[in-house]
Amino acid sequence: MxxxxxxxxxxxxxxxxxxxxxxxxxxxxxxxxxxxxxxxxxxxxxxxxxxxxxxxxxxxxxxxxxxxxxxxxxxxxxxxxxxxxxxxxxxxxxxxxxxxxxxxxxxSPVGAVVKKGTTPVNIKTEQALRAALLQAQSVAYSDSASGRYVSGQLFAKLGIAEQMKSKAQMIERIPVARVVAEGQYALGFQQVSELLPVAGVTFIGELPASVQYTxxxxxxxxxxxxxxxxxxxxxxxxxxxxxxxxxxxxxxxxxxxxxxxxxx
Missing domain, CATH: 3.40.190.10 (Periplasmic binding protein-like II)
Structure with a gap:
């Protein structure tokens, strides 16, 4: 304008x-x-x-x-x-x-980010997403609807609920992308619209359609x-x-x- x-x-x-x-x-x-x-x-x-x-x-x-x-x-x-x-x-x-x-x-679909400057990981398929989660040193998810899905359903759908207990953490109140940008977590999941505005991260895509949560x-x-x-x-x-x-x-x-x- x-x-x-x-x-x-x-x-x-x-x-x-x-x-x-x-x-x-x-x-x-x-x-x-x-x-x-x-x-x-x-x-x-x-x-x-x-x-x-x-x-x-x-x-x-x-x-x-x-x-x-x-x-x-x-x-x-x-x-x-x-x-x-x-x-x-x-x-x-x-x-x-x-x-x-x-x-x-x-x-709003769910997507993922990594810290800017790190090598993006592939989450385009269920198999790739599962591998990315298992290889990540730490994972963050939100305290809202998307995070409840990630922790309560997604990990179980991928058959890795037990493996994620020790390294996946709910983030309260603040954007997940912010703690990823600060290097506190290697991989972060939240609604795409909440990930994109945050500086210091690279958006690596939405969840695969077969396990997406809107x-x-x-x-x-x-x-x-x-x-x-x-x-x-x-x-x-x-x-x-x-x-x-x-x-x-x-x-x-x-x-x-x-x-x-x-x-x-």
């Missing part, structure tokens, strides 16, 4: 500020898998609509106080939550979300939101055809049939 385009994008927000009209404010709680796309799209939406957006980051699940369910449980306020679909469903069943407000946003990311409006219509507009924007190229550029995949939110 050129300088003229950028200026035109922020005109709605500049008008609100100059006229003394208070911009609509939205607070969005979001987990890591959709964050790279969000960082691109949130400023565009804010400028387009004249909204002020506050972003609160945290895992979709897990025991840390930063996890989105924990934040909501202790009274932190949000208008929109964007997270792993299964975890979002649990929030819905627990009564945290506005009725029928869920919107499917993107699918995580759905979705968003919803909270039941306590005072800006439900604006929150709904945001989710419609994030699921629209116009932003899919930006979403795919972060390692996510377009949902086959995105659905628009209807808040009740």
């Amino acid at each position: 050129n300088q003229t385009g950028r200026f035109l994008c922020v005109l709605p927000l500049l008008f609100l500020l100059s006229s003394g009209v208070q911009a609509k404010a939205l607070t969005v709680m979001i987990s890591g898998g959709f964050s790279a796309a969000w960082e691109k799209l949130a400023p565009r939406f804010a400028a387009q609509e004249g909204y002020k957006i506050t972003t609160v980051s945290g895992p979709s699940m897990g025991q840390s106080p930063q996890a989105i369910p924990a934040r909501l449980a202790r009274g932190e306020q949000a208008d929109v939550v964007i997270m792993v679909g299964d975890a979002l469903e649990k929030l819905d069943k627990a009564g945290w979300l506005a009725k029928n407000s869920r919107v499917e946003l993107a699918d 995580t759905r990311f979705a968003g919803a409006v909270t039941k306590t939101s005072a800006n439900a219509q604006e929150a709904q507009k945001l989710l419609r924007y994030l699921s629209s055809a116009a932003v899919q190229e930006s979403i795919r550029a972060t390692g996510l995949k377009t949902v086959a049939t995105p659905q628009a939110a209807t808040v009740q």
